[in-house]
Amino acid sequence: MKVQKDTIAxxxxxxxxxxxxxIEASKEPVALLIGHDNTMPAIESALMDQEAGFAANLNLDVEQAFGPRDESLVRPIAKKDFPPGVKVGGQLEMREGDSGEFKLYHVAKIxxxxxxxxxNHPLAGQALRISxxxxxxxxxxxEEIAHGHAHGEHGHHH
Ligand SMILES: [Zn+2]
Structure with a gap:
């Protein structure tokens, strides 16, 4: 069977x-629902029409990977406004403005x-090599198509 839209790769x-x-290697393979933004477009297009056993090395430029860094997403906050135990590398969600959406931030520096x-995504601003x-x-x-992700082994469990 070949990878197409609405297949699980x-x-x-x-x-x-x-x-x-x-930077990162999955111990277990990941199950991707193709055609539903489960992964980067460059990865999907490399997989498209391929069959089990296919292997590839991709060189993604910054735009194809996680995009350039946006320095406006770097925000200094007074340490006293933090819950105790804040550590570099920790993550927290903060609202954008008063009614904006929650966005994930990580603690870059104290x-x-x-x-x-x-x-920024930790890999923003970097070109990546993907195998x-x-x-x-x-x-x-x-049900997987309705949810927009894979279920079962290597997919979502819920
Ligand atoms: Zn689901």
Whole structure:
């Protein structure tokens, strides 16, 4: 079976930076519902029409990966306004403005009484090397298509 829209592609994904340093490697393969923004478009288009056993190395530029950094998403906050135990690398959700959506920030730096939050994806601004191995392909069931993600082994459990 070939990868098409509304199939479930189960894939091993390794992510390295453009110097080849490994950033992330899934221990277990991940199950992606194709055609529902489960992953980066460049990964989907590499997988499209392929069958189990396919492997590829992709070089993604910054735009194809997580986009350029947006320095307006870097926000200094007084440390006293934080719950205790704030640590560099920690994450928290904050509302954008009064009625905006919650956005995930991570703690980039603590400087004296100031905590620097960064709402950029940790890999924003980086070109990435991705290696893919397609483990299996199957048709998605209607419930998966309705939810927009894969269920079962290597997918969502709920
Ligand atoms: Zn679901």
């Amino acid at each position: 189960t894939v091993h994904i390794k992510v390295a930076n453009d110097k080849g340093m490994l 400087k004296g009484d100031t905590v620097i939050l960064d709402g 893919l191995k397609l483990v299996s392909v199957r048709a998605a069931v209607a």
